[in-house]
Structure formats: structure tokens, C-alpha cells
Amino acid sequence: MKPVCTTCPYCGVGCGLLASGDGSIKGDPDHPSNFGRLCSKGAALGETLGLEGRLLSPQVNGAPTDWDSALDLVAGKFSAAIRDHGPDSVAFYVSGQLLSEDYYVANKLMKGFIGSANIDTNSRLCMASTVAGHKRAFGNDTVPGNYEDLDLADVIVLVGSNLAWCHPVLFQRIQAAKAERPEMKIITIDPRRTATTDGSDLHLSISPDGDAALFNSLLAEIARQGRVDQNYVDFHVNGFEQTLSAAQATDPEDTGLSADELQLFQDLWIGSEKVVTVFSQGVNQSVGGTDKVNAILNCHLATGRIGRTGMGPLSVTGQPNAMGGREVGGLANMLACHLDIENADHRKAVQEAWRSPTICTKPGLKAVDLFRACASGQIKALWIMGTNPAVSMPDADAVSQAIKTVDFSVISEVVEHTDTSVMTDVQLPATAWGEKTGTVTNSERRISQQRAFLPAPGETRPDWQIICGVARRMGWAEAFSYHSPAEIFREYAALSWQAAALGCDFDISGLSGISDANYADFQPVQWPIPSESPGADRFFGAGGFFHSDKRARMVPIKATPDILQHGNTFRLNTGRIRDQWHMMTRSGKSPRLSQHQSEPFAEIHPKDADELGLRSDELLEIKSATGRAVVRARITDRTARNTVFTPMHWSGANSAFGRVNVAITSVLDPFSGQPALKGGQVKLRRFDALWYGFAVSVAQILPQSAYSAVARTESGWSCEIAGIDVPTSWEQLARKVLNLKTGSISQVRDSAKGIIRVAIHEGARLTGLFFVARTPITIDRQRAASQVGSNAQALTALAGLPPIGQPDPGHLVCACFNVGSNTIRAAIHQGAATLVDVGNCTAAGTNCGSCKSELQMMINAAPVLAAAE
Incomplete structure (x- = not known):
């Protein structure tokens, strides 16, 4: 089959892809956002397309049901809340993972038919x-x-x-x-x-x-x-x-x-x-x-x-459609096409275009306030679409409790079990990337199309169809009778003409008459796309701002210094890592993406670590007034004193106490309502684990410990683990963690050093390995993972080291070609002095290029290493 031109579902760069039904993914050399380049996440998309863990049918209270029953229930509950408590008693919390057409109909339903602006998006946390x-x-x-x-x-x-x-x-x-x-x-x-x-x-x-x-x-x-x-x-x-x-x-x-x-x-x-x-x-x-x-x-x-x-x-935006969400009015303080809720002329234009019975008259609740309103009982019905706020929001434990407090909650999701979905009353199965078609806008205002190249599995439906199904049952069938995303896009483009006539920047009215055939063949294009004149590549070179006097406003800024009080108070800076995305529901399915950083960690300065009595690879507890997380310590001078950096990707689904946002308090920017996710104030202490472990299994690992982090491998799962209690039987614990009830066990034990190693075989096949020690485990993890699922001998596998004469490749650096740090250092010591040299010797950095910066770091460090030797 001819590859399908589509757009990457990860960050806001908006890379074009060539995708095939067999799961092969390549960069699109003709797409103007990336010209064929891909990062490690985009290159590994084919490994994330399986249906394992997917939500494939509607669920009510955990039991499968049919679509009509589920949508009748959702429509009935929302209608009853509006009737009894008013339109501001309901809320939508949506996502930059939605396509613009999905976003548009959700915004239209809430603001123009329910009559409330209580729709906000996880882009509130981003941009x-x-x-x-x-x-x-x-x-x-x-x-x-x-x-x-x-x-x-x-x-x-x-x-x-x-x-x-x-x-x-x-x-x-x-x-x-x-x-x-x-x-x-x-x-x-x-x-x-x-x-x-x-x-x-x-x-x-x-x-x-x-x-x-x-x-x-x-x-x-x-x-x-x-x-x-x-x-x-x-x-x-x-x-x-x-x-x-x-x-x-x-x-x-x-x-x-x-x-x-x-x-x-x-x-x-x-x-x-x-x-x-x-x-x-x-x-x-x-x-x-x-x-x-x-x-x-x-x-x-x-x-x-x-x-x-x-x-x-x-x-530069964080999500694939953060810009599109802003354009369709997905934020609680905006209308579609960059129109303003608080402007009466803007409200009138939108209401007339939608032919809606009402229109919101004031901004709605922004993300943090929205969940506070859930906790207080103000919100009676909540619909979450394509996001996991029980992990991603600040003060995440309080958000979890708020969702539980709401009288009725529903989620549209692609994954069956997330930290959020397990707390909702209704789960609606949505199509995922590769199964749906619609548009997204990247950071340079370029609209591209995501296209379906896979069939919709099970009973899944596109988000726009789900939203319209509820809207029709609430009594607004004519306004939500769309038959395709192209039809939604045309209405949206037509509305932008009115926005432009009112003096707004967003204008794609030149696409308002796009045919179904041309929509199917949609080519990446930058807005504005006015109907009567050429668009502009850039704004404001000759003025032309969008205030009423057409002039820009310079804003006096009072710079506020860092107010962090030191002592044992640290500034918590959360962020992202190279090979994972958001809460890992997609990227976490890829074994090679999981190798680069397989568990949550914290970067901490060596002097701070010394004062805490913390050694490298031990565990660190991060605690605030709102919650605690436990992560692996990475001691490095790459972070400043009195600060700690921790990635935000791990959820309760893949790590015990890895949800770092539980320790971030809900301190907000007063103008945007965006949380200060990079400015948490926390206490740190060494987590006193009595033992550390590493496990690999062909079965899905079920950690039973005070700390754990699960990752995918080529043949199953791996898990970093630690405990604060000594089990009565290591053999029983190994079987529980490895999720292997049968099979013969081989053990190696050194009681004096506190080392225990367990292998489980099913016949000749090695099905699980479990390593325990009093200090953090030092074994060749990649080799251990590669042996599970094979006919490896127990004693060889339990050694945890490469065979004599076979080098240890070291920690993974290049995810495309599985090149480890030791392999790269060996090439550098043998004379590879540039990125090109390292690529020629090892292939690292010659595909997607995402590891080039890390390779350069290793090259730069080589003279230091040589001097130390």
C-alpha cells in the first residue's frame, strides 16, 4: 500500500510522517516543518500501535455497555445538572491531543448550547x-x-x-x-x-x-x-x-x-x-x-x-495541537477563532454563526479552579477528554479526590486503565492516532492533517462523533448533525471570516469552501488564509497589530527575584526527557524508548547530596505539603545547588510514588492561570530502602514494594524496585513481582553481602530474573532483559554480566540503533573526535539525530576522562 501522509502526535513541531498499515513510519521529506527529519519518539511510533491496554467498548461503572446506553446516560446526567443547578454546574476538561475538529465541537457544545465557558484544556499547563x-x-x-x-x-x-x-x-x-x-x-x-x-x-x-x-x-x-x-x-x-x-x-x-x-x-x-x-x-x-x-x-x-x-x-508549543486548541477556543477565557468572550460583538457573531440558543457571557473556570470547583461540589457533571489530570495537574492527589467527589464523571480515552479513568463513572472508547482524521496546528501556525491509516478497533469512535452523539441527545440534533470532519472544518473556516471582519488575526476563510476531496488531500498550510488576498508568512513587520488602534503594547514588567528560602527547602523543577511523552500511555509501549531512562529520577547537586547523606543511585523522597514522590537520585553538577529536577512522565500505572506533580502546589500566574510547575518548594530526604532490586519477566510485572518503576522490554517487562521491609520469603516475592506462578526456580545467595538472585524457567525457556541487594543493583540490565524469553542458562543469566570476552555496551544512548554509552566511549578513546566519526564507528546519531547532543556531551568530556586516567 502507498504510505499515508500524516502528522506526528507528539510535540508542537508538527512533523510530517509517511505511515503504512504495517506500522512502518518514516519522515515526510516534503513536509515543510521537518523535511523528513524525525526524533526518536516519532521514529518509534510503529512500536506503539498495538491494541494492548486499549479501551475498546463503552464502560459504565467498570462494566461493558452499548453506545446508545452510554451516550443516553451522559446526556441525561449533564441535562439534569444543567436543569437543576444551571449551566455552570457542568464542565469539560479537554486536551491538546484532540484534533481541531474535535476541539471545535466540544467548544461549540459548551459555550454556545450549554451556555457556560467551563471548558478548559491541559494546554493551560503548557502555553x-x-x-x-x-x-x-x-x-x-x-x-x-x-x-x-x-x-x-x-x-x-x-x-x-x-x-x-x-x-x-x-x-x-x-x-x-x-x-x-x-x-x-x-x-x-x-x-x-x-x-x-x-x-x-x-x-x-x-x-x-x-x-x-x-x-x-x-x-x-x-x-x-x-x-x-x-x-x-x-x-x-x-x-x-x-x-x-x-x-x-x-x-x-x-x-x-x-x-x-x-x-x-x-x-x-x-x-x-x-x-x-x-x-x-x-x-x-x-x-x-x-x-x-x-x-x-x-x-x-x-x-x-x-x-x-x-x-x-x-x-514553541508542547503538544501536537496546543495551537489548534487555542484557535478553536478550547481555553476557558476565549471563543473560537481568537474571539473574546467578554466582547459583546464577538459573542453575537459566534452565536449567530452557530444559530445557538445561548452563548456564554463570562470566562469559565481555568484548569486549577475547575478542579477546585469539582472538590467543592460546584461542578456536578465533568467530562474529561484525552488527558490524565490525576497525574499531570499540580497537587495531583487533590485533583484525584476532586474527580471522585463529582456526582457524575465521564472520560473519553484510548487507554482502558489510567490514573484518571479508574475514578470516572463512564469510559467512552475513542479512536487513537492512526485511526482518525482531522487537522492540527503546529508552533509556526501551520495546519496539517493527521490521517487514519489503520481501522478503528473494537467499538471506538472519533471524539467529534462522541461529542455530537451527546449533543444530539441533549436536544441539539440539527446543530451537531455533522457527517465528517471536513464538514466541521468548513464551518470553522467560515466562522474565521467573521473573526477577521471583527479585527482578529485568525483567518482561514479561504478554506471555507474546501471540498471533501480537497480536504482528504489537505496539504500543510500556514495561516492566515484569507478568502480574497494572499496570506502572510509573518506578522507585524510593518505594524498592523490587533489592538483597536492597530498598535502594539509594551508592558512594564517588575522583575521578581527568586524567593525560595533555603535550608532544607529545595526548588523543584519538573520537565521532560528525550524519549518519553506526557504520561507515557503511548511512548511507554516502545521497548527501545524505555531503555534510555527507565525510571523516574531527580538530578541533585553533589554538595546537596552530601548534606542529605545520599549516594548516587539511591532513592530520594521529595515531599511538600500536598504530597510525596520517591525517585532515583542522579547526582550531578548540571543542576544548581538547592534545586532538583525531576521528569513528569511517570504515573501510578507504571511507578509507585513516581507521580511527581503530587508535590507541586497550585501556585498560579495571576494573568494566565498557568501553574508554576517549575517552581515547587519541597523538602528532600534520603529514602531508607533496606534492599534494592531489578526484575525482568515475560509476564506483566506486578511490583509489591515501597518503590517501583515498570518499563517495556522486547520480550516483556522490567522493573526497578526497592523495599523497606524484608520479606519472609524472597522466592515468594520473586514470583509475585515477576507474575510467574509456575516454573522451576534457581537461586544464588550471598547472605553476607545481602545478595539474592532468582531465575525462573518454564522448561528450557527463561521466563524471569529477579536481582536483590542491599545497595543499588549494578548489572547489565539490557543483557538481562535480552535473555528473558530465550533458552539462556540460569547461572549465566544470574551472573548479570556479559560473557567473558563480550563487552558491556553500557547505558543506552542511541535508541534507533541500541548503541550504549560504553560502546560510544570506546569509539571516542580510539580516536572518534566528532559526531561524524562516532556515527561512522557506531551508527549512533545517524538516524533521527535525537541523541546527537548527548553524543557531543560525551565527546566534550573525553579530554577530562583522559586527564583523570
Whole structure:
């Protein structure tokens, strides 16, 4: 079969893919967002398409039911709540995983027919501060530039973004541009040293939350050096004098940088007109996230470096359709097509277009407040779509309890058991990526299509069909009688014409007459796409902002220094890793993606570890007033003192006490309502495990311990495990953990050292291995995993080491070709001094390129290792 052109379901880069029904995935060389490049996650998508763990039929109270009964129940419960308690007694919590057509009908149902704005999205946790900053400065949530600017810039500043791991294809694009033009400078602003900083010319390790002070100081220096574009400011900008005054009042020491570092940054930024400032979660997920965004925008507005080739601010989004969700009005404070709820003319236009009986008149509850309203009893009926707030929200335990408190709750999901779905009354089976068709918008405003290339399994349905099925049963059949996503898209595009007529930026009215055939053949396109004139690649190069006077607003920013009190209080910074995505419901199915980082961990500075009595690979307890997590300690000077970095991917489904967001309190940005997920205040202590273990099994592992983290392997499952009690029988514990009730057992025991090793065979086949010691386990985990499911001998497998003469490949670095750290170090020691050399010797880094930054780190460290030897 001819491969299907589709779009990746992971981050907001929006990479084009060529997908086949047999599960083979390749990058689409013709897609303008990636030109064929893929990251490790995208390259491994074919390994995540199986139906294991899928929700395949509607469930009510855990029992299967038919679609009519389930939808009748949902419609009846929501209708009853609205009748008895009013429209604000119900709420939707939706997701950037939804397609724009799904998002649109959910927004239409809630805001135009139920008459409430209580629909918010997990993008509130991701990019809401950017939305608020854009609207304050530009009048609309407008991304001014595009990815091509990254190719053409002379200076690229990456702020609060580990681009090498979180948006690898964009980082590889920047690296390729630098290879062609070595004079290009890359500056990374991040309190941590990351894979991105190692690929940069300059790393500024600012104080946490020092971003606003940094860009305020830059604005003051722009004025001092006489580099304000006075003509641009005079004709297109308001608020310059007040904003400059606030910037000049900022103390540069609040950045945490030396005077020399600050001057070097300022001179590079000011001295190169073609500057792109890329920002992401490190800016947004802050109590001052909106102000940070505006501090960045202020510098570009003051210099007129916006909307022209190779320059401007660029927000990169976290989810595949975070932008599309913003465009259709998925946030509680917006209407579709970037129209405003609080504007009567906007409300009237939307209501008339929808021919709806009502329209919401005020913003709804934003994510954190929405779940607080669930806990208080204000929300009587809750519908969650395609997200797992019991893990992803701050104060996640309280969110879990809030969901349980709601009188009636329903979830549309692809996975049968998530931390959230097990608490809901009704589970509705939705089609997953590869089984549904619709559009998504990436970080550069490019609309692409995700296409079905697999049949819908079981009784699953697209989200838009599920939503429309409920809407029809609530009495609005005519308004929700769509027969295809193309029909929804046409209505949405037509509404954008009215938005443009009201002075908004979002206009795709040129697509309002798209035929079914042309929709099926949809080609990636950047908006705006007006009906009567060509669109624009970039906004604001010649002004034309979306405030009523067509001028931008510079916003005075008061930089607030980090207020963390030290002692045994640490700043918790949560984030992402290279090879996993969100809560791992998709990426966690891939064995090779699970090898790079197989368990939750915390990066902690060596001096902090010493004070806690903590050694590398021991366990660390992270605790706050709201909850606790237990993770593996990674001791490194790549993180600053009094801070700790922990990934957010692990859920209760794959790790006992790995849900780190339980320890994040719900502190919010006052303008955007976005939680400060990178600014938690926590206590740390060494977790006093009496024993540590590692298990591999052909069966799904069932950990029975105080700490565990389960990952997929090629032949089954692995598990990191630890306990605080000594079991009465290690053999019984091994069988429970390995989930193997039968089979013969072989054991090796060293009581003096506290080492116990158990192998289970079913005939000649090795079905499980269980290793226990008093200290963290040091064995070749990849080799142990490869032996389970084979006819390996028990004594050989229990040794936990490669056979004599066979090297230990070490920790996985390249997921594409399963190349380990020891293999790479050996190549470097034998003379491989560049990425090309390492690729030629080992193949590492020659496919998707996601590991190149880590390879470069190892190359850079080689002289240090040689000196130590």
C-alpha cells in the first residue's frame, strides 16, 4: 500500500510522517516543518500501535455497555445538572491531543448550547502564559514568525527550553543551519546544564525565575546603546517610556549572572539584527510566566525585530495541537477563532454563526479552579477528554479526590486503565492516532492533517462523533448533525471570516469552501488564509497589530527575584526527557524508548547530596505539603545547588510514588492561570530502602514494594524496585513481582553481602530474573532483559554480566540503533573526535539525530576522562 501522509502526535513541531498499515513510519521529506527529519519518539511510533491496554467498548461503572446506553446516560446526567443547578454546574476538561475538529465541537457544545465557558484544556499547563502575553502585547494570540527564521537568524536565543530533548527536530534544524554558517551564535538561558546547553555557544545559568530581570536588563541596555528603533516605536508601539522606566529600575544581580556574562549576552543580542528568541515551558510554567513573555516581547518591539526575515519571538508549543486548541477556543477565557468572550460583538457573531440558543457571557473556570470547583461540589457533571489530570495537574492527589467527589464523571480515552479513568463513572472508547482524521496546528501556525491509516478497533469512535452523539441527545440534533470532519472544518473556516471582519488575526476563510476531496488531500498550510488576498508568512513587520488602534503594547514588567528560602527547602523543577511523552500511555509501549531512562529520577547537586547523606543511585523522597514522590537520585553538577529536577512522565500505572506533580502546589500566574510547575518548594530526604532490586519477566510485572518503576522490554517487562521491609520469603516475592506462578526456580545467595538472585524457567525457556541487594543493583540490565524469553542458562543469566570476552555496551544512548554509552566511549578513546566519526564507528546519531547532543556531551568530556586516567 502507498504510505499515508500524516502528522506526528507528539510535540508542537508538527512533523510530517509517511505511515503504512504495517506500522512502518518514516519522515515526510516534503513536509515543510521537518523535511523528513524525525526524533526518536516519532521514529518509534510503529512500536506503539498495538491494541494492548486499549479501551475498546463503552464502560459504565467498570462494566461493558452499548453506545446508545452510554451516550443516553451522559446526556441525561449533564441535562439534569444543567436543569437543576444551571449551566455552570457542568464542565469539560479537554486536551491538546484532540484534533481541531474535535476541539471545535466540544467548544461549540459548551459555550454556545450549554451556555457556560467551563471548558478548559491541559494546554493551560503548557502555553497559557504565552497566550496572555501575546494578547497583552499584540491584541491577539499571534505567533509572529515561523521556522524558516531559525535557518536565517544570526543569533538564536533559547529561553527556558531544552530544545534538544523536547523539540529535537527544531534543534537539529538549528544545528544544521549553524553547520552551514558557523558564525551563527546559539545562546541558551537555563538554570540547568542540559543537552541543549552543550550544543550552544553560550550558556547563561540564570537564577530560577531570573528571565524577566534578564530581558528587562537587555531592554535598558538597548536604550543605553541607542539601539531603539525609534521609527518603529513611534508608529507602531504604545507604552515604551513606562516600560523602559520599569526595566531601568531592575537590579541586574537578580539574574544571577556576572557582569561579564550579562554584557556578553547583551552585546550579542543587540549587535545582531537577525535575532530569534525561542521560548517554551521554562518561561510559561512560572508564577510570573506572562510577565516573562512580555519582557521578551518588549525587547523585540523596542528594536523592531519582529515579523521580518530571520528575527522575532517564537513560542514553541508542547503538544501536537496546543495551537489548534487555542484557535478553536478550547481555553476557558476565549471563543473560537481568537474571539473574546467578554466582547459583546464577538459573542453575537459566534452565536449567530452557530444559530445557538445561548452563548456564554463570562470566562469559565481555568484548569486549577475547575478542579477546585469539582472538590467543592460546584461542578456536578465533568467530562474529561484525552488527558490524565490525576497525574499531570499540580497537587495531583487533590485533583484525584476532586474527580471522585463529582456526582457524575465521564472520560473519553484510548487507554482502558489510567490514573484518571479508574475514578470516572463512564469510559467512552475513542479512536487513537492512526485511526482518525482531522487537522492540527503546529508552533509556526501551520495546519496539517493527521490521517487514519489503520481501522478503528473494537467499538471506538472519533471524539467529534462522541461529542455530537451527546449533543444530539441533549436536544441539539440539527446543530451537531455533522457527517465528517471536513464538514466541521468548513464551518470553522467560515466562522474565521467573521473573526477577521471583527479585527482578529485568525483567518482561514479561504478554506471555507474546501471540498471533501480537497480536504482528504489537505496539504500543510500556514495561516492566515484569507478568502480574497494572499496570506502572510509573518506578522507585524510593518505594524498592523490587533489592538483597536492597530498598535502594539509594551508592558512594564517588575522583575521578581527568586524567593525560595533555603535550608532544607529545595526548588523543584519538573520537565521532560528525550524519549518519553506526557504520561507515557503511548511512548511507554516502545521497548527501545524505555531503555534510555527507565525510571523516574531527580538530578541533585553533589554538595546537596552530601548534606542529605545520599549516594548516587539511591532513592530520594521529595515531599511538600500536598504530597510525596520517591525517585532515583542522579547526582550531578548540571543542576544548581538547592534545586532538583525531576521528569513528569511517570504515573501510578507504571511507578509507585513516581507521580511527581503530587508535590507541586497550585501556585498560579495571576494573568494566565498557568501553574508554576517549575517552581515547587519541597523538602528532600534520603529514602531508607533496606534492599534494592531489578526484575525482568515475560509476564506483566506486578511490583509489591515501597518503590517501583515498570518499563517495556522486547520480550516483556522490567522493573526497578526497592523495599523497606524484608520479606519472609524472597522466592515468594520473586514470583509475585515477576507474575510467574509456575516454573522451576534457581537461586544464588550471598547472605553476607545481602545478595539474592532468582531465575525462573518454564522448561528450557527463561521466563524471569529477579536481582536483590542491599545497595543499588549494578548489572547489565539490557543483557538481562535480552535473555528473558530465550533458552539462556540460569547461572549465566544470574551472573548479570556479559560473557567473558563480550563487552558491556553500557547505558543506552542511541535508541534507533541500541548503541550504549560504553560502546560510544570506546569509539571516542580510539580516536572518534566528532559526531561524524562516532556515527561512522557506531551508527549512533545517524538516524533521527535525537541523541546527537548527548553524543557531543560525551565527546566534550573525553579530554577530562583522559586527564583523570
